[in-house]
Amino acid sequence: MAEKTTRVVSGGFLPPARRGTDWPDRIATVLMWAVALLITAVFVWIVGDLVLQGLPHLSWEYLSAGPEDAGRGGGIAPILVSTLLILAVCMAVSIPLGLGTAVLLSEFGRRNQFFGRLVRYSLDVLAGVPSIVFGLFGNAFFSITLGMGFSILSGGLTLSCMVLPLLIRSTESALRAVPDDYRRAAAALGLPVFTALWRILLPAATPGLIAGLVLGIGRALAETAALLFTSGYVDRMPGSLLDSGRALSIHIYDLAMNVPGGESNAYASAVVLIGLLLVINALTFRAADRWLHQGITPV
Amino acid sequence: MIDHTSPATPSPACEDSQGLRPWAQRRACCANLEPCIEVRDLVVRYGDKPALDRVTLTIPRGCITAVVGPSGCGKSSFLNTLNRLSDLTACCDVSGSVKFEGQEIVGTDLDLIALRRQVGMIFQKPNPFPLSIRENLTFPLQHHGMKKRADREAKMENMLRRVGLWNEVKDRLDAPALGLSGGQQQRLCLARALVLSPRVLLLDEPCSALDPLASAVVEDLIASLRGDYTVVIVTHNLAQARRIADHVAMFWLVDGAGTVVEHGSAANVFEAPANPITAAYIAGARG
Numbered sequence: 252m253a254e255k256t257t258r259v260v261s262g263g264f265l266p267p268a269r270r271g272t273d274w275p276d277r278i279a280t281v282l283m284w285a286v287a288l289l290i291t292a293v294f295v296w297i298v299g300d301l302v303l304q305g306l307p308h309l310s311w312e313y314l315s316a317g318p319e320d321a322g323r324g325g326g327i328a329p330i331l332v333s334t335l336l337i338l339a340v341c342m343a344v345s346i347p348l349g350l351g352t353a354v355l356l357s358e359f360g361r362r363n364q365f366f367g368r369l370v371r372y373s374l375d376v377l378a379g380v381p382s383i384v385f386g387l388f389g390n391a392f393f394s395i396t397l398g399m400g401f402s403i404l405s406g407g408l409t410l411s412c413m414v415l416p417l418l419i420r421s422t423e424s425a426l427r428a429v430p431d432d433y434r435r436a437a438a439a440l441g442l443p444v445f446t447a448l449w450r451i452l453l454p455a456a457t458p459g460l461i462a463g464l465v466l467g468i469g470r471a472l473a474e475t476a477a478l479l480f481t482s483g484y485v486d487r488m489p490g491s492l493l494d495s496g497r498a499l500s501i502h503i504y505d506l507a508m509n510v511p512g513g514e515s516n517a518y519a520s521a522v523v524l525i526g527l528l529l530v531i532n533a534l535t536f537r538a539a540d541r542w543l544h545q546g547i548t549p550v
Numbered sequence: 551m552i553d554h555t556s557p558a559t560p561s562p563a564c565e566d567s568q569g570l571r572p573w574a575q576r577r578a579c580c581a582n583l584e585p586c587i588e589v590r591d592l593v594v595r596y597g598d599k600p601a602l603d604r605v606t607l608t609i610p611r612g613c614i615t616a617v618v619g620p621s622g623c624g625k626s627s628f629l630n631t632l633n634r635l636s637d638l639t640a641c642c643d644v645s646g647s648v649k650f651e652g653q654e655i656v657g658t659d660l661d662l663i664a665l666r667r668q669v670g671m672i673f674q675k676p677n678p679f680p681l682s683i684r685e686n687l688t689f690p691l692q693h694h695g696m697k698k699r700a701d702r703e704a705k706m707e708n709m710l711r712r713v714g715l716w717n718e719v720k721d722r723l724d725a726p727a728l729g730l731s732g733g734q735q736q737r738l739c740l741a742r743a744l745v746l747s748p749r750v751l752l753l754d755e756p757c758s759a760l761d762p763l764a765s766a767v768v769e770d771l772i773a774s775l776r777g778d779y780t781v782v783i784v785t786h787n788l789a790q791a792r793r794i795a796d797h798v799a800m801f802w803l804v805d806g807a808g809t810v811v812e813h814g815s816a817a818n819v820f821e822a823p824a825n826p827i828t829a830a831y832i833a834g835a836r837g
Binding site: 430442451 | 746
């Protein structure tokens, strides 16, 4: 209908719409829709499979009891606790370090280009190092040299080594994306760099910071190889950070690979892991938002 | 701590703060006043590239000094040296002498925060902070030691009234400042600079990103600052300089670096320019 109307109207000095010339646009549109649908389909497939196979085994008992018979029976309570502790250690170390390094690189590193380039290059190389290498390093350094043994502490510290490059680079680019106008305005008002940073630049960079944080948490929660050699296998409830603790990802790996008959519980654990990731991400969004948008003037 | 007194007492001749006034009256307003900023042999380089070469200029207190000239002749670089904002540019090298109220500010180890509180700045593109309208004014005050909230709020209202924004924003003080129109944002930036009671205001083409109506409002506002503040305004708009300036400094590119080819009272520079370059520039812009 629309085309017909156009044809009638375009009797003036403008030529009528040429048909058959817009095929590259049409192909591009179809391709883009296809790719988007494909990605969504893969996600739905994975999550659907997990939920279908894992949900029947999920129950309050599964979340609150300890594992029995090498994980074939019982639940995952100590494993959940260990996972959260490892994540907490990792984030407690990497958030302040990451933020500090990113601020150094983006705000103070401009005068020393060589130093900045060196740090950035090192970080990019570190980000590409396979996690098993981090595991071996963590085992050699944290577990043996520093004497932490197989513990939640050494697992969390090893993970923070892995997460830091990601966190620093995303925070740095978020800070760099904040317009220079704000820096100049703050300087012209006689505001010290740290005041400007805390009250203006970091809040303005919030979306980028959250994205980096969520990626970092995702990577930490999903990590298996680096934890094999550092936080260990023990599935007891940890008594302290120096106890060995089994992370969820290791539990899933163990059930799926080493324990015949453990597949169904592996699925259930995987559902819990995905759920945990979603919940932590949602909480991160909220917490970061609240922290960074805190009122300037106390009410 | 903030000195809450007004930076300068306006002389009686300046109290009528309408922008368009005859030369004679403006001269009366700014005659026989001591220099506020004295620039001698100022050289600015960006790495190997010279931007300003041996600029010598005196900026009288309480007057509006317009810095005019073609693009790329170092006007903004000049402005940035007056509050040491040039320090933010990594490869910027400044030498020579700039004395602010008799105190040397180039190459000395002075408290930049104190300097910038005294020398406010407005940029070409309005740049309010991504905070609420209220916070844009109260946050700098809070930082500079105004502890009582009531004091900050009073000062904020005072300044928003001064820039004619109060009636437009009083019902939405907690709305984001970035939601204001361009002209309103620029007036907010002016209020933000004025709220710290500076002695000097540097304006870097403050109207060039605004539509003609908003530009006229901001221009009237700048004209109204005469007497209370020492104003240095960089502008491409010669008509604007003619309307509001008491003094004019003409910058020109000589041998690849900007320098002052003529400066003096606006009447002299515009009506009887001594330098042929100035005469041609003014005539060209006029024609």
